[in-house]
Amino acid sequence: xxxxxxxxxxxxxxxxxxxxxxxLLVSKEEAEDATQEILLKLWSKNETMGEYxxxxxxxxxxxxxxxxxxxxxxxxxxxKLVHSNYTDENTSLQKQLEVEDSINWMEKIxxxxxxxxxxxxxxxxxxxxxxxEICELLDMKPTAVRVTLSRARKAVRxxxxxKHNYGIG
Amino acid sequence: xxxxxxxxxxxxxxEATTTVEExxxxxxxxxxxxxxxxxxxxxxxxxxxxMAKEERYTKQVPLKPRKDFYxxxxxxxxxxxxxxIYFGNEYRERKQAEYAxxxxxxxxxxxxxxxxKGTEKVAYLQEFEAAKQKIYNNN
Numbered sequence: 001x002x003x004x005x006x007x008x009x010x011x012x013x014x015x016x017x018x019x020x021x022x023x024l025l026v027s028k029e030e031a032e033d034a035t036q037e038i039l040l041k042l043w044s045k046n047e048t049m050g051e052y053x054x055x056x057x058x059x060x061x062x063x064x065x066x067x068x069x070x071x072x073x074x075x076x077x078x079x080k081l082v083h084s085n086y087t088d089e090n091t092s093l094q095k096q097l098e099v100e101d102s103i104n105w106m107e108k109i110x111x112x113x114x115x116x117x118x119x120x121x122x123x124x125x126x127x128x129x130x131x132x133e134i135c136e137l138l139d140m141k142p143t144a145v146r147v148t149l150s151r152a153r154k155a156v157r158x159x160x161x162x163k164h165n166y167g168i169g
Numbered sequence: 170x171x172x173x174x175x176x177x178x179x180x181x182x183x184e185a186t187t188t189v190e191e192x193x194x195x196x197x198x199x200x201x202x203x204x205x206x207x208x209x210x211x212x213x214x215x216x217x218x219x220m221a222k223e224e225r226y227t228k229q230v231p232l233k234p235r236k237d238f239y240x241x242x243x244x245x246x247x248x249x250x251x252x253x254i255y256f257g258n259e260y261r262e263r264k265q266a267e268y269a270x271x272x273x274x275x276x277x278x279x280x281x282x283x284x285x286k287g288t289e290k291v292a293y294l295q296e297f298e299a300a301k302q303k304i305y306n307n308n
Contacts, residue, residue, distance in 0.1 A: 003232055010230065018226035035226050043232055102213035103220060110217075125218040128189050150185035156214055157183060164210040 001046040009049070010039060013056045016127055017063045023122040024067040026111060034070065038063050060137050064119060071115070109159045117152035124149055172205055179211065 001009075017038055022031035042049070042059055052058045110118060119138060123129045129137070134145050175198055181187045182195060198204070199215035 006232070007230060014226050014230065015224065019221065019224050022224070032226070032228055036228060036231050039230055103217055106213050106217035122221075125192065126221045128192070130189065146185045150183060153183050153185065157211070160210050160214060 001049055006043060006046050006049075009055055010042065010059075013059060014039065016056070017059055019126065020060060020063050020119070020122055021067050023110070023118050023126075024064075024115065025070060030070070034063065034067055038066060057133065057136055060123075061139075064137065068115065105163060106156075106160075109156055112159075113152055113155060116148055117155065120145060120148045121152045121156070125153075175205075175208065179208070 014035065018031055018035040021034040021038075022028065025031050025034060038059060041062065042055075049055060110121070113121070116138075120134060123134050123137060131142055131145055134140070135142050138145070140148070175195070178187060178191055178195055182192065187195070196215045196219055199208075199212045200219060204212055
């Protein structure tokens with residue numbers, strides 16, 4: 001596979017890889033490194049890439065495994081310290097503060113979830129993958145995916161309700 | 170979409186039985202300005218998911234891997250090292266040979282000197298022989 005061809009294949013989903021990596025690793029720099037690493041690995045496999053029927057799924061699984069390994073080896077602890085990089089959109093100041101606040105809040109809630117729930121939420125609610133695709137990517141049974149997803153959503157809801165009742169935002 | 174429907178969808182959503190399309194409807198509902206007050210609390214969740222999808226990987230796609238660079242550098246380093254060891258050995262061998270040559274030469278010189286002394290003494294012997302011959306001849 002030539003460079004241009006490879007880029008055409010990879011471009012549509014490179015952001016998805018990055019977002020999944022960032023969901024798991026939290027830090028922007030770590031996620032960028034991970035994405036770069038995955039893309040390099042993919043490129044080194046470019047000879048055999050035609051054999052995979054779904055390169056995107058393959059790459060997503062690679063990203064998932066890579067990040068989980070990374071978390072294991074880093075003991076997770078020192079990674080969690082760096083998470084000061086939430087994006088800001090330019091809306092009016094008041095609105096911006098409000099939006100930013102709720103986004104930061106959501107980001108924190110997401111960070112607290114177990115990895116499995118994080119991944120399922122990321123794949124379904126952010127990237128809108130089908131259940132079958134999620135099963136394939138995470139190597140889980142459909143019922144397990146459903147249960148995890150439901151738990152993750154409920155966990156987020158619980159935190160949001162808690163916050164709403166305190167009237168912080 | 171009317172409120173009752175949204176509430177039903179939300180219920181399904183938390184049981185994870187909604188379809189991708191239904192979830193899209195939910196995100197759309199929560200992205201608009203007027204959301205029913207009792208549902209307001211869910212707004213950050215759906216807005217966050219929509220926003221999270223906007224994030225981009227802005228770095229260059231690295232197709233010229235630095236791994237290759239390291240590979241070639243290491244090959245070069247090994248080449249230089251073995252070159253050095255090979256020629257270093259040759260140099261050391263030459264030095265050793267030179268040393269051995271010098272020592273041998275010294276030894277030979279010593280030998281030659283002593284031989285010289287030896288022949289000097291033999292000269293006396295020859296004198297004696299000549300004298301002896303004269304005496305024989307005279308008799």
